[in-house]
Amino acid sequence: MKLTRAVAGAAVLSLCVLLAVQPAAAAAAGGNVEGTVREEVQKAIKADPGVGPALIRLVFHDCWVNGCDGSVLLDTTPSNSSSGVEKAAANNIGLRGFELIDAIKAKLGDAVSCADIVVLAGRDAAAILSRGRITYALKTGRRDGVVSSAAAADATLPQSTFEVSQLKGNFAKKNFTTEELVVLSGAHAVGVSHLSSFKDRLNAATATPIDPSYAAALARDVEALKGQQNTTDPTERFNIRDMDAGFRNASGFDATGVNTTAVGVLDNSFYHATLQNMVLLKSDWVLRTDGEASGSLSDFRDDAAKWEAEFAAAMVKLSNLPAEGTRFEIRKSCRSTN
Numbered sequence: 001m002k003l004t005r006a007v008a009g010a011a012v013l014s015l016c017v018l019l020a021v022q023p024a025a026a027a028a029a030g031g032n033v034e035g036t037v038r039e040e041v042q043k044a045i046k047a048d049p050g051v052g053p054a055l056i057r058l059v060f061h062d063c064w065v066n067g068c069d070g071s072v073l074l075d076t077t078p079s080n081s082s083s084g085v086e087k088a089a090a091n092n093i094g095l096r097g098f099e100l101i102d103a104i105k106a107k108l109g110d111a112v113s114c115a116d117i118v119v120l121a122g123r124d125a126a127a128i129l130s131r132g133r134i135t136y137a138l139k140t141g142r143r144d145g146v147v148s149s150a151a152a153a154d155a156t157l158p159q160s161t162f163e164v165s166q167l168k169g170n171f172a173k174k175n176f177t178t179e180e181l182v183v184l185s186g187a188h189a190v191g192v193s194h195l196s197s198f199k200d201r202l203n204a205a206t207a208t209p210i211d212p213s214y215a216a217a218l219a220r221d222v223e224a225l226k227g228q229q230n231t232t233d234p235t236e237r238f239n240i241r242d243m244d245a246g247f248r249n250a251s252g253f254d255a256t257g258v259n260t261t262a263v264g265v266l267d268n269s270f271y272h273a274t275l276q277n278m279v280l281l282k283s284d285w286v287l288r289t290d291g292e293a294s295g296s297l298s299d300f301r302d303d304a305a306k307w308e309a310e311f312a313a314a315m316v317k318l319s320n321l322p323a324e325g326t327r328f329e330i331r332k333s334c335r336s337t338n
């Protein structure tokens with residue numbers, strides 16, 4: 001009798017404990033989502049540093065087209081074959097990181113949307129690549145869309161051959177200022193670009209002003225990369241900081257204020273390079289040609305902390321672009337609708 005009572009008491013007690021910890025457990029589960037994403041991103045960047053820049057770009061390419069809805073991850077949709085989805089868009093050349101998103105999704109299951117995973121992973125990549133200097137909080141609760149269109153991605157994402165007025169107009173459509181355009185372009189401090197995205201800069205007939213010594217060093221390097229990568233369209237590192245000393249010296253790069261040992265680090269070195277005409281993309285260089293944008297370029301070159309803070313704020317704004325559309329779900333696989 002006594003024993004039974006004790007057991008019953010224990011059962012009631014454990015039920016109370018269970019109820020009491022329920023909200024805390026739910027909060028911990030929320031914490032685990034962010035912890036799991038961070039852990040997976042950390043592991044992946046350790047194994048392949050190129051994944052970091054890829055994740056930051058994924059945030060832009062997902063959220064710019066239809067808002068943050070995971071649409072960039074779809075391999076097909078009910079209304080589109082693989083040739084018609086965002087991944088197939090010309091402007092999405094080189095987009096990568098999908099396997100890591102899949103791996104994170106496999107760990108988190110149905111409770112978390114693919115759209116949330118994209119922005120959380122991008123946030124962690126920015127924190128890791130900036131060595132902890134770019135951090136920001138994000139809300140979760142995004143839902144996944146069911147539409148993904150290559151044509152929409154090509155119509156919506158900016159192109160590397162855009163003039164500054166087109167870049168400004170593209171950002172204004174999403175309610176982003178010229179300053180935010182300049183801030184976010186600083187992401188091109190990290191990662192790579194295909195030759196086809198900057199070949200206009202190496203052709204005298206189409207070139208926008210580019211430092212001639214840098215252009216010559218770049219042309220030589222690109223030829224070597226074609227052999228190394230066994231392709232006519234190799235990928236080149238964006239940042240002259242990340243090139244070896246031979247390349248930097250041949251270009252006459254003035255590294256004052258740039259930490260040349262911080263290879264692969266997300267910092268304000270993009271602005272040092274742009275203001276010396278030593279950047280790959282026309283769309284990066286043309287920021288110099290706009291009065292408003294060029295003022296921001298020198299501000300961010302001269303004040304790393306200001307750029308880091310503004311980059312974090314602009315990434316939050318980007319990660320919060322609301323999903324457009326009428327049908328949403330939490331996808332089971334990030335690559336297909338349920």
Ligand code: HEM
Nearest residue numbers: 053054057060094158159160184187191192193194197283
């Ligand atoms: C302003 C207009 C922009 C244009 C025209 C542009 C264009 C490009 C192009 C052409 C590439 C190289 C693609 C290739 O050939 O492989 C690239 C890569 C990249 N972009 Fe942008 N981009 C812009 C804005 C942004 C923004 C807002 C972000 C993020 C905040 C971003 C982050 C990146 C990153 C990190 C890479 C390297 C990706 C990797 O290494 O896998 N870009 N971008």
